Amino acid sequence: MIRAYEAEAIREAEAPLLAVTATDELMTRAAFAVATAVLEELTRLGARRSGTTVLLLVGGGNNGGDALYAGAYLARRGLQVAAALCTDRPHERGLAAARAAGVRAHDVLDAAGRPRAELLAVLADRAGVWLDGLTGIGARGALREPLAGIVTALAARRAAMPDEPTVVAVDVPSGIGVDDGTVAGPVLRADVTVTMGAAKPGLLTRPAEALTGRLVVVDIGLALGEPALARLGAADVADLLRPPLPTDHKYTRGVLGLVAGSTTYPGAAVLAAAGALRTGVGMVRYLGPEGPTRLVHERFPEVVAGSGRVQAWAAGSGVDPADEGRAADVRDALRRALADGLPAVLDAGALALAPERLPATVVLTPHAGELAQLLTARGETTSRADVEAAPLTAARRAAALTGATVLLKGATTVVAAPGGTTLTQADGSPWLATAGTGDVLAGVLGALLAQRGEDLAGGGDPDGALTAELAAAAALLHGRAGARACAGGPVTALTVADALPGVVADVLGSL
Secondary structure, X not given: OEEEOOHHHHHHHHHHHHHOOOOOHHHHHHHHHHHHHHHHHHHXXXXXXXXXXXXXXXXXXXXXXXXXXXXXXXXXXXXXXXEEEOOOOXXXXXXXXXXXXXXXXXXXXXXXXXXXXXXXXXXXXXXXEEEEXXXXXXXXXXXXXXXXXXXXXXXXXXXXXXXXXXXXXEOOOOOEOOOOOOEOOOXXXXXXXXXEOOEOHHHXXXXXXXXXXXXXXXXXXXXXXXXXXXXXXXXXXXXXXXXXXOOOOOXXXXXXXXXXXXXXXXXXXXXXXXXXXXXXXXXXXXXXXXXXXXXXXXXXXXXXXXXXXXXXXXXXXXXOOOOHHHHHHHHHHHHHHHHHOOOEEEEHHHHHHOOOOOOOOEEEEOOHXXXXXXXXXXXXXXXXXXXXXXXXXXXXXXXXXXXXXXXXXXXXXXXXXXOOOEEEEOOOOHHHOOOOHHHHHHHHHHHHHHHOHHHHOOOOOOOOHHHHHHHHHHHHHHHHHHHHHHOOOOOOHHHHHHHHHHHHHHHHOOO
């Protein structure tokens, strides 16, 4: 599991360590990790160290100091290193160490504090690696001048270069929302981000995550508490799954009640059932019209048509809220879930049919447009663009307003529980953006909720912590199944479902 902490928590954890360590000791540790990451990236790219020039982009504060000390290490390893001083107050000891190691430092601001564009361009063009040490976790909002202009110019120059330089960010790419992943202004996209002490939420959340590159977390000995955000790995998901025991039968393996598909969208029923069955649920009970029921039985004769005892519900995939008959079926399923204290997934058409308040064991699975509609319907006018600009904030707000756990679908999935548990997952492929894959995800999540139904029933998870972890686990399984199914090319929703058993087996084998 990757645990991410907000900037204030990192600073509080650093304070006692700084009090008992020598001056700049933590900084030199961080710098060594940054320098090592640069060397490893050059090795991965097959570049000759002796022929590589590194440009340090140096801002004020500790991140600029980290970059200067890292430059000193790299210079001593035989690389050509230049420093572009983008501040009139560079870290003095770091600058002295860099110069002593042979780093050539250049003031790229004129007397009025404006960037010297020609000098910056010459330095940038000569370097195969740019080290971004302009700002750190203390920065808030969009970059201000002169840094905003410097980053804008560098980003444009990089895009025009036939061989783009490798960018390594110190702690965070300068200009991202460290705590929320927003991008309010220009950011120099990193190929590698070397972050100190622990990950920060912005590095694991879109849109900033798309600018982070490969993430390297450097342990510097911080004592940290509960994370603000987490990301599950295969071993974490294995701990959440319930593999069958010799004494199990279909009812103890979990029974999912499924209300999906309609005369207009019959395929959604097949896809949601496929997701549930391929994830390992004991039984699917399907409630739907004759046409979708026939399609489901043609593909999956083991699905039972009709009502009966279940451990969880999944409803809404392929249902138009304007379809009065299917809308009534969704409402009835939700009424049963609430009356029996059972967990439920509300997808697609069910989102518009949900009451104002729900228990944390109900998971809403909107995409950005649907979440905007949900928030707007609850008095907070929001657009799809608003959600895409700040998905972490939007998902948390929706969880607070509804009381439900929210799984916001996207390139990075955000899961937010009303009790504060927040996770993000980025396990899939862009090829998953195709019709029907969301229906498969609803089935996967329904299966996991049914398998853990005894733990969730009757108010067993009041703050949604376990429910959120199961939702994130579903996102991981679904994402990895998509990546396996596509193999670098297009997929269909059913091929994603068909890949699930192999992914589940791999995850269980990770323990």
